[in-house]
Amino acid sequence: MSIFEDVKLLIDVDSRESGLDDKIDLIIKHAKRQVLLRLPSDIEEVPPELEYIVCEVSVARFNRLGNEGMSSYSQEGESISFDDANDIDAYDSDIKEWIARREGKKRGVLRFI
Known part of the structure; x- marks a missing residue:
């Protein structure tokens, strides 16, 4: 599945429904730009191993549509709280780990028995 299809599935939008396609694409x-900003400048596309971050950040952003700038929302017993942090901040360690592995700084363990 593509990132687009994954996001539609996660936000529970029927794959045949096209009314939200432009918003989801944007x-x-x-989200891809956010990930790319945290990667080395020689990388021009989000690597497949990090596409899940684009998907998760996209879903979080979609769920906040209409509630931009709010830290919480409450109506008729339903309450929603939003993190003040940037959605992608939660994935910094994953991105750094991917970069370290790419650069060969993260190697396996060698044990002598």
Whole structure:
């Protein structure tokens, strides 16, 4: 599945429904840019191993549509709280780990028995 299809599935939008496609595309495009900003400058596309981050950040952003700038929302017994942090901040350690492995800084353990 593509990132687009994954996001539609996670936000529970029927794959045949196209009314939100432009918004979802824009959100995914912005999420990809966020990931790429944290990667070395020689990388021009999000690597397949990090596409899940684009998907998760896109879903989080989609769920906040209409509630931009709010830290919490409550109506008729339903309460929603939003993190003040940037959605992608939660994935910094994953991105750094991927970069370290790519650069060969993260090697396996050698044990002598």
